[in-house]
Amino acid sequence: MDSQAVLEEESINMKRFVKTPMTLLVAGAMALGLAACGGGGDEADGGSGASSSELTTIGFVAVGPEGGWRKANEQNIQDTFTKEKGYELKYAPAAKLDQKSQIDSFTSFVDEGVDIILLSATEGSGWEASLQRAQEAEIPVILIDRGIEPDNTDLYVTRIAPDNKQVSKSVAEWALTALPEGGKYFTLEGPAGVSVVNERNQGWDEVMSSHPEFVKVGAQTANWSTEEAKSVFETVLKSNNNDVQLVFAQNDEMGLGAVQAVEEAGLTPGEDVKIATIDGTKNALQALADAKLSFVAEYNPLFGETALEVVEKTLKGESVDSYIIVESKTFDSPEAAAEALPERQF
Amino acid sequence: MTTESAPKAGERRSSILRSQYFGGILAIVLLLVVNLIKDPGYLSIGYNSANGALVGNVIDILRAAAPVMMIAVGMCLVIATSGIDLSVGSVMVVAGAVSMEFLSTAPDTVGSALLALGLALGLSLLLGLFNGFLVSVVGLQPFISTLVMMMAGRGVAKVVTGGQNTAASNGAFRWIANGYVFGLPVVFLLALLVVVLVAVLVRRSALGLMIEAIGMDPTAARLAGVNRRGLLMAVYSISGIMAGIAGVFATASVMTVDVSKTGDQMEMDAILAVVIGGTSLAGGKFNIAGATIGALLIATLDKTVVFLGISSSATPAFKAIVIVVLCLLQSKRVREAFLRRKSAVAAPQKEKEVVA
Numbered sequence: 264m265d266s267q268a269v270l271e272e273e274s275i276n277m278k279r280f281v282k283t284p285m286t287l288l289v290a291g292a293m294a295l296g297l298a299a300c301g302g303g304g305d306e307a308d309g310g311s312g313a314s315s316s317e318l319t320t321i322g323f324v325a326v327g328p329e330g331g332w333r334k335a336n337e338q339n340i341q342d343t344f345t346k347e348k349g350y351e352l353k354y355a356p357a358a359k360l361d362q363k364s365q366i367d368s369f370t371s372f373v374d375e376g377v378d379i380i381l382l383s384a385t386e387g388s389g390w391e392a393s394l395q396r397a398q399e400a401e402i403p404v405i406l407i408d409r410g411i412e413p414d415n416t417d418l419y420v421t422r423i424a425p426d427n428k429q430v431s432k433s434v435a436e437w438a439l440t441a442l443p444e445g446g447k448y449f450t451l452e453g454p455a456g457v458s459v460v461n462e463r464n465q466g467w468d469e470v471m472s473s474h475p476e477f478v479k480v481g482a483q484t485a486n487w488s489t490e491e492a493k494s495v496f497e498t499v500l501k502s503n504n505n506d507v508q509l510v511f512a513q514n515d516e517m518g519l520g521a522v523q524a525v526e527e528a529g530l531t532p533g534e535d536v537k538i539a540t541i542d543g544t545k546n547a548l549q550a551l552a553d554a555k556l557s558f559v560a561e562y563n564p565l566f567g568e569t570a571l572e573v574v575e576k577t578l579k580g581e582s583v584d585s586y587i588i589v590e591s592k593t594f595d596s597p598e599a600a601a602e603a604l605p606e607r608q609f
Numbered sequence: 610m611t612t613e614s615a616p617k618a619g620e621r622r623s624s625i626l627r628s629q630y631f632g633g634i635l636a637i638v639l640l641l642v643v644n645l646i647k648d649p650g651y652l653s654i655g656y657n658s659a660n661g662a663l664v665g666n667v668i669d670i671l672r673a674a675a676p677v678m679m680i681a682v683g684m685c686l687v688i689a690t691s692g693i694d695l696s697v698g699s700v701m702v703v704a705g706a707v708s709m710e711f712l713s714t715a716p717d718t719v720g721s722a723l724l725a726l727g728l729a730l731g732l733s734l735l736l737g738l739f740n741g742f743l744v745s746v747v748g749l750q751p752f753i754s755t756l757v758m759m760m761a762g763r764g765v766a767k768v769v770t771g772g773q774n775t776a777a778s779n780g781a782f783r784w785i786a787n788g789y790v791f792g793l794p795v796v797f798l799l800a801l802l803v804v805v806l807v808a809v810l811v812r813r814s815a816l817g818l819m820i821e822a823i824g825m826d827p828t829a830a831r832l833a834g835v836n837r838r839g840l841l842m843a844v845y846s847i848s849g850i851m852a853g854i855a856g857v858f859a860t861a862s863v864m865t866v867d868v869s870k871t872g873d874q875m876e877m878d879a880i881l882a883v884v885i886g887g888t889s890l891a892g893g894k895f896n897i898a899g900a901t902i903g904a905l906l907i908a909t910l911d912k913t914v915v916f917l918g919i920s921s922s923a924t925p926a927f928k929a930i931v932i933v934v935l936c937l938l939q940s941k942r943v944r945e946a947f948l949r950r951k952s953a954v955a956a957p958q959k960e961k962e963v964v965a
Contacts, residue, residue, distance in 0.1 A: 328772050328868045359763065360869055455922040483914075484921035488870040489774075489863045494673055498915040501666050502648060516774070516867070523863055527787065528664075529657055546776060 318351040319578065322372030322380045323407075324365050327356025329487065331515065331544035335609025336408060336564035340381065343567030344574075353377065362386045369393050373400050379574055380404045382419075387412035387458035394418040403577050407570065410458045416585040420577050423570055425589040427459055430560045431466030431513075433593050434539045437558045438477070438509055441537060445476025446508030449499050451492050451517040452484045460484075463513045463541060480507060485517045492520025493527075500528045510538040515547035515559070522555045533557050543594065545607045551600035559600065563591040564609055630887040630899035633906050636935050640906075640913045647917055662789035666912065671793070672786075672862075674908035675800035676701070676855035678901050680875055681882035682804050683851030685900040686811065686844045688883055691824040691892025692744060692751030694845065697852040697879050699762025700736050701872030704729035704856030706766035709866040712777035722781035730853045736762065737849015738842060745841035759876070766868050776865040786861035796858050803854060807847065808897045817895070820844060824892030878907050885935060906935075 321344055325337050337354070344350035355368035362385050372380050373396050380397060382404055384390060390411045397404050398418065406422035438448070450467070453460040464482075471477050480503050485492035492512065500507060505528060512518030518540030525532045532538055532555045540547050543561030550556045566589040576583050594600045644651040644666070654665035662668075680697040687694040708725040715721035736758060743754035788795040811817035822830040823837050831837060855875070860866045884890065885906055886899025910931055914924050 328767060328774070331774065334773050358760075359873065452921055455920075455924075481918040482921065483918070484924070486870060488867050489865045490859060490867065490871065493863050494669075494911070495915050497669055498666065498912050501669065502916045502918070504650075516865075519865075520863055529659055 318346065318349055319379070319574075320351045320353065320375075320377040321574070322353050322368070322375070322377040323355060324369045324372065324380065324382045324384075325354060325356045326360065326383045326385055326409075327358075329360060331546060331609050332542045332562065332564050335544075336566075337383075339565045339567040340407065340570060343571050348571070350574075357385050360385045362389060366390075366393055370396065373397050373402060376400065377402060379577065381407050381570065381574075383407045384409045384411060384458075386454075386456060387461075388456065391415070391418065405570065405573060405577065408459075408564075410462075412458055412461075421573055421583045421585055421587055423566055423573060423587045423589065425562045425566075425591045427462035427562070428466035428469070429588070430541055430562050430591055431463040431511075432470055434511060434541060434558060434560050435467045435470035437560075437593070437595055438511075438537075438539065439470070439474060441557065442477075442508060445474065445478070447478045447480045447503065447506055448509035448511060449480050449496070449503075449507050450482035451495065451510060451512040451521060452482055453487050453513050453517075454484055460513060467511060477509075485520065487514050487516055489516045489520040489523075492517035493524045494520075496521045496524035497527060500524060500530075505530060505535070507536055510536060512538060512540040515540045515542040515544045518556055519546060519550060522550060543592070543607075544609055545604065548594065548600040548604050548607055551594055552597045552604060554597050557595075559594045561592045561594070563589050630885070630896060630902050632935055633885045633887075633899065633902040636885075636931065637902070637906050637909050640909045640931070644913055644916050651916070656792065660789060661792060662794075663792040666916065668794060670905065670908050670912050671797040673912060674905045675786075675794075675796040676858040676875070677878050677882055677904035677907050678800045678804060679851045679855035679858065680848075680879040681886070681900040681904040682807055682897055683848035684876075684879040685883045685886065685888050685895045685897060686807075686820060687751070687848045688880075688888055688890060689820050689824045689892055689895035690841060690844055692841070692844075693755065693880070693890075694740065694848045694852075695752065695755040695876050696736065696740060696758035696762055697848065697855070698872035698875035699759045699766070700733050700849055700852035701856030701859060701875055702766040702866065702868060703736060703762050703769070704733050704853040705860030705866040705871045706769040706775065706868060707732050708782065708857060709775040709777045709860055709864070710769050712779045712782060712864075713775055715777075715779070717779050719781040722779050722785075725779070725782060726785075726857060729857050730850055733849045733853025733856070734846055735849075737846040737852070740849065741842035741845030744845060745838040763868070766866070766871075770866060770868055772868065774865060774867045778864060782857075782861050783864055786858050796862075799854075800858070803851070804897060804901055807851075811897070816840075816843075821894050824894070826893075878904075881932065882907055885932075 323340060326333050328334065341352055341354055344352040353372065355372070358364040365385055369380065369382065370393060380402055384406070387410060394404060394411070395418065404419045406419050406424070408424045410422050410424070411418070450464070452464070481499065483495050483499070485495045496510065510518070510521045512521055518538050521538050522532045525536045525538070530536055537557040539558035539560070540556055541560045541562050543559050547556060547559050551559050569587060569589060573583050573587065594603060641652065651666055654663050654667065657664050680701070684694055684697060708729040711725045711728055712721060715725070740755050740758055743749045743757070744751050784795060785799070786796045790798060811820065819830070819835045819840055822833065822835050823840060827837060856872060859871055882903030883900050885903035886896050886901070888895045888899060910928055914927055919927050
């Protein structure tokens with residue numbers, strides 16, 4: 264305003280002959296204005312930067328909608344890392360369980376320079392390059408639930424997960440007691456190549472390999488889906504003339520699909536075919552309480568608090584174990600399931 | 610002109626196309642034979658007196674084929690206009706999500722089942738109309754318009770169910786996918802009925818010819834007075850409704866909608882079924898019977914993989930091999946048919962003229 268007033272005054276006084284000084288003045292005034300603007304901008308930027316750095320930003324490369332278990336797990340993580348506790352959690356679910364979309368969000372978190380990354384990989388393999396990038400950018404990565412393959416512990420801080428092997432061993436051990444004379448069993452697997460699937464198979468096989476009375480009639484993926492599991496298992500029953508006594512479903516949804524296939528074949532789930540599942544979602548416990556499933560091994564999703572502790576330690580530079588096991592329960596009777604049902608969160 | 614030459618064109622076309630989807634039938638027979646070798650009782654059909662149902666592997670194949678049949682027939686009309694509908698899988702999940710979400714709170718009556726069906730199909734129709742609008746009025750590429758809908762649809766489904774897999778119980782709705790009439794699965798009979806209805810609708814009227822006309826040469830079709838805009842709207846709407854029916858079939862079978870899995874990659878199955886059935890992706894012609902055969906083949910293939918006990922990791926490779934072999938088989942036939950057509954009196958141009 265001032266400079267403009269001066270300009271006007273001068274233009275009145277000097278009139279025609281002072282064209283050149285006038286343009287100089289205008290240029291000068293504009294330059295001043297610009298400089299002032301720039302300065303103001305810098306200050307504002309500095310201010311906003313300071314306020315956001317008070318919160319620790321966490322990039323959560325998540326799996327997204329997959330089933331009840333995943334929902335409980337990711338909700339629990341999101342509820343734990345709140346603004347009140349000093350965290351800003353950026354939640355990036357995968358598009359249709361696609362690893363490519365996970366790698367993209369992982370990379371953009373690294374570029375953005377978040378303080379720490381939580382990763383639940385949809386697929387175990389193919390993470391080396393991304394994890395190395397994070398390491399170069401000095402961003403610690405914590406694996407949530409799912410591990411990576413090959414399991415190179417140098418590439419991440421720690422993996423927090425219930426132990427898949429332990430959980431599937433507990434299913435196998437239950438099977439030994441439930442079917443003391445053995446029998447034929449079928450495994451409904453998740454998508455091939457996922458670490459969960461490999462680990463759940465390993466735990467199961469470790470127990471079953473020393474028990475020849477259990478005969479494996481086959482294993483097939485149903486991609487964690489109820490619909491596919493039903494379709495797969497109805498065909499399996501036909502190809503074995505209904506001679507299957509046990510189903511090991513690697514998640515609840517597939518187990519529930521197997522129940523429907525068994526019922527439709529005119530058999531009674533629980534008597535003719537015993538179905539054991541892993542996860543322990545509300546729907547599965549309900550089915551166990553209704554005696555449709557025979558055994559449910561929980562794979563505890565609620566470990567936000569553990570994750571919080573680990574994140575705090577990591578940010579302080581303390582060392583943590585490379586694998587932190589989350590405790591899980593098992594349910595082997597309708598009564599146990601009915602008891603646990605009311606307070607089931609997932 | 611039409612009264613005289615249309616039947617001739619129809620005859621010629623059907624004779625060529627019969628040889629094109631012959632490959633599909635052959636592949637189904639071969640797969641059944643492979644299964645039969647593994648288990649001589651594969652084709653045997655039993656009777657379950659408890660629910661009056663025929664029981665057998667073939668019955669399972671028919672049931673599994675029903676949703677694919679729906680989307681394949683819709684897709685084959687869209688492809689005939691030289692378009693493509695990538696959104697069928699997503700429309701399926703929307704239809705499933707809406708019906709499950711509604712039924713999870715509604716009373717277990719036939720009325721609420723019908724209402725759920727109405728809601729699902731109504732919404733699918735809207736999504737199809739929107740596709741048609743983008744393609745015909747806005748003039749976007751079909752690939753892009755339906756790709757947008759493919760991504761948006763799954764988003765809509767997640768919003769509808771609050772991002773979680775929703776289960777419901779309703780006897781009547783369940784019956785659609787699991788019931789039996791005269792020993793045959795209701796879901797297959799319904800699918801067959803819908804296919805026949807669509808076939809009659811497009812082949813007994815000039816609709817089919819006009820759809821092919823805009824796929825062959827839009828300019829010539831316009832000059833001949835074909836209403837391109839209206840037809841495209843109709844075709845994409847039909848595809849939408851068909852996908853909605855498929856979604857109802859898929860979710861009613863287990864009474865659960867899985868927002869990330871229901872209808873996932875079904876657009877690929879639909880396109881594959883259409884191609885196996887002898888409809889060219891270049892547009893300009895379609896074959897509903899062929900698409901149905903293609904859908905049956907895909908179901909047979911899926912079931913064979915499980916029946917043979919092929920390991921999960923080898924499954925995609927096995928399917929790919931079967932499909933590649935089939936395509937090779939067909940491309941040879943197509944070439945033969947093409948050569949025969951060239952040497953014969955009826956040049957391709959002539960056929961175009963007749964239709965236009």
